[in-house]
Amino acid sequence: ETGVTQSPTHLIKTRGQQVTLRCSSQSGHNTVSWYQQALGQGPQFIFQYYREEENGRGNFPPRFSGLQFPNYSSELNVNALELDDSALYLCASSLGPGRQETQYFGPGTRLLVL
């Protein structure tokens, strides 16, 4: 059974550009949540996808968007990148959307915006 994988591991972009980050969920998991972790901070919830639909969103602007595919893998897209978007982006998969389901995190994608 493979765990949660994310790609790429590192990424450098310039302000104003767009970026797409990818996540493959753990086998059997139909729910993916995305988090942003700034340096020295705890992860902050961006949004969750359940069966290809957005199922909850944190306090992030619309330029943060996502997709979930039929195989439950997911993408996070960020448009018009700002310097403050520099962070570790984590995805977590779970068996379902409820709070009782353990979220298993991937290693993250480190994004640097210059």
Added chain:
Amino acid sequence: QQQVKQSPQSLIVQKGGIPIINCAYENTAFDYFPWYQQFPGKGPALLIAIRPDVSEKKEGRFTISFNKSAKQFSLHIMDSQPGDSATYFCAASMTSNTGKLIFGQGTTLQVKP
């Protein structure tokens, strides 16, 4: 009301010591309190979790103490080892929030040999 406050920010103990990390919350709708461990370059991994109807939970060397009236919970690591050196996050979520985790700011633990 959505915040979870964690302390201390960093902690250094000797091998065999019992580091204690504390968290406090305001929102009484939170009903699930997990602790995550994160090593450099890795994503957080679930250590142990508790629900508010239980005052204490032990799994191996890790214990959560929960005080519902004070809205506080803490992680104790018994017989700490250098391999426990990592960043620890408390978190909280509520049934109505689709499992969204609200994380504390994190505590960096160093266990000296």
